[in-house]
Amino acid sequence: MPQSADKVKDHIALFQEPEYKELFAFKKENYECRPADDEVAKQLEYSKSWEYREKNFARQHAVINPPKACQPLGAVFAAAGFEGSMPYVHGSQGCAAYFRSHLSRHFKDASVCVSDSMTEDAAVFGGLANLVDGLQNCNALYKPKMITISTTCMAEVIGDDLSSFINSAKEKEAIPADLPTPFAHTPSFVGSHVTGYDNMIKGILHYFWERESELTPKPGSKINIIPGFDGYAPANNRELKRYLDMMGVDYTLVSDVSDTFDSPTDGHYKIYYGGTTIEDTRNAIHAKATVSLQQFSTEKSLEYCASKGHTVAALNSPMGLTGNDAFFMKIAELSGKQIPEAIEIERGRLVDAIADSTAWLHGKRVALFGDPDVVYGLTSFLLELGMEPVHILAANGTAEWEEKMKALLATSRFGDGATVWRGKDLWHLRSLLFTEPCDLLIGSSYGKYLEKDTGTPFIRLGFPVFDRHHHHRFPTFGYQGALRVLVEILDRIFEVADGASDISFDLTR
């Protein structure tokens, strides 16, 4: 008997028991009609070849394991970063269920978002009735300070006009006229989740700066920071605020999800927790500058801020020395504040750590994938570690991103062997790893399939991370964050070294 009460075996151990192995073999032999084992082995080998790679890269229509999501996910994420904001998805209800599940699986935290459950009749008559009822019910039940509306592809295909629908809902007194209802059209057949983030941030700023009432910018001393679509936002935003406070900078984080997706367990569940206040969001128009930490997640938002007279600057998910140096210098330049010695000491500790470990990092070949800015920031860090990025992939990268990546790689001889893959998927990356192997693979949890197939040691970094807990509770941003990323890379390298040879099983590395 494979199971026992004394030592209960779950799926991990149970299906290794002989009774189950026999069951699998019996089923396969008698009922499954699978291809013959040698046929499978042959195809498996073939799938590792250059010839297969060429066929794989000839694909123009089939997309296989793309590491990207759709616009409204980014919009819901952006909307979650404001105080008392209820993300509201106008369209099919299944989308809202998916976004909530997806965010909860990554953050291991509650994620709320209502939808107005449009069905066949709404497909025919439009979704106005759903929006009116939806806003009214949402307001009655959840008493939000703002309802932040994005769209699914259903609403986009039938052409629902959010602006006039929301006006109608207020005219019908479904919700109070003064309840803020920022909105953005976020068709899932355009761009990816980072596009949706951009559209929603812009939508929110536009609502409070122009639509609610026409505000005139009166530039003060504040700096707006837009953190971007960041899976490490809880820890990264807190780290960001710590640094800005150390520098004495007057700032507003535009969409701060650090508390939303990392709230305490204390016996009471609060559906709203933390976030940028509405007052700060309105006043953000009076900033003298707006800095984005993710250029490719905020292009339209920054353009909009520039139109309000802000000096704008965009970084690319600062990671490591160069990226964070640029951040601090940009903030110092814009705010007129000094970079305090304490931050320089932190930087020195990071340099110290890199110097201690550089021998283990030097020349290691790395494949990496993820969102455009995250991949840029990481590549920059890898180059200064003396590592060699080889395959660099962003399924949602733009032509501009590709150019910028190439320029970055050209700054270092460690970038000489790199190829930038824009718009490719993880089935492409599988071919790349088989034909041009690497020492390490870095990316979101989906990379685990590539590690299993190709044997490339894998480090989880990006969004989503579903299969490891609490990574988002520790920063990747700043010099401290870079230390954490460094340690993760080193740990993986040492694990591989420890497992590779009995002879070289050194106590001290």
Added chain:
Amino acid sequence: MSLDYTNDAEFNEELIKEAVAVHPEKAGKKRARHLGTVKTDAEGTSTCGVKSNIKSVPGVMTQRGCAYAGAKGVVWGPIKDMVHISHGPVGCGHYSWSQRRNYFTGTVGIDSFVTMQITSDFQERDIVFGGDKNLEKMIDELETMFPLSRGYSILSECPIGLIGDDIEAVAKKKAKDTDKLVVPCRCEGFRGISQSLGHHIANDGIRDWVLGKREQEWESTPYDVNLLADYNIGGDIWPSRKLLEEMGLRVIGAWTGDATLAEIERAPKAKVNLIHCYRSMNYICRHMEETWGIPWLEYNFFGPSQIAKSLRKIAALFDETIQANAEKVIAKYQPLADAVIAKYQPRLNGKRVMLFVGGLRPRHTTTAYEDLGMQVIGTGYEFAHNDDYQRTAEYLKDGTLVYDDASEYELELFIEKLRPDLVGSGIKEKYGTQKMGVPFRQMHSWDYSGPYHGYDGFAVFARDMDLAVNAPVWSKVKAPWKAA
């Protein structure tokens, strides 16, 4: 084991009133019909007192999903040797990628495709010009990439039905070109009101595009059965088929967990269909009954009481040998069940459970909890129909709170006021509940554990409920300086 307890109907009715009152009038009226308590009348008939399978109220935060989730995520997705195309924009396939834990054996990307996200990744031009032509070319490319696949399902996302694409024509053409089964599935997310219609549409796809379409060579025996509507979450279907095989039955097809297309196509050769999740596959059972005269039987493999009852019920359809074997199987495993209960029941006795799951488990698991001495005080479904609630009442004690298509608001209120010792629901409900200090188990995905079916699974179920309810962390929720 049948536990004797009742739940507080009066308190629960008050709770329902409180929940309804928060809604605007129109929404409140609608929601009131979905909330009730179990009552038994003078004739001994129990009812749940709720309406079901009705459109969700906009804006209340329903926990429901969509037809695509039901068709791709539940029914088609687990069939391992077919390539399942999420046809439309990238999101739907992305969010459902590897999330149902439909275990399978096979080589991913070579002869099995369950944990892959394969999509036509619609762009604006596809919306404008239609996606049929590219879908054709896509299938050609997939043939090059995955020559050992046995066929394709085309799972429509919202835009497909709105832009007037003809995926049926593409399916017919590509079936001819590839000499494989290509099945179109009109499961756009806006169709219907929940995942449930997606199950139905997927069943219809099996009916219209798979069963009886190609000649099946098969030597039948009187003991051939299909095991239907077990999706092999965390390996559920394997302890289940083990019991049936030990009884002397031949499980010639198991749907759709760990299934190959051959197991689906062969189905009409079976003598009987055994169905676990009634909600998601009763349609195809009825079809096979009407077309080939195959009888079907519902069973429940959660917890030893129901397992034994089900094994006897199944055996009763066969000869005395099978019936004797069933008794042998029960006798073989009863000591395991007894040992599990002896170990865990003292730690779980009297603990109060609230459930909110999909279309089956809110009733099917209740007796497994009771086998461990636990009491179910509230239960409800995301997408059950009236016939599910009819099947539910007999499982529940009088006074039990029943909530159909409960919103986030209602669930939070009920949990807060009833303060159960355990909530069993989904990922969306998990973290908010735990913040209240209430232990939680995901009952869609088995919280990354399982299997829970069969005797082997019951041991895991018991262990998991114990580790949730009795985790030391729940005594540390309040800071000690605030605990008083």
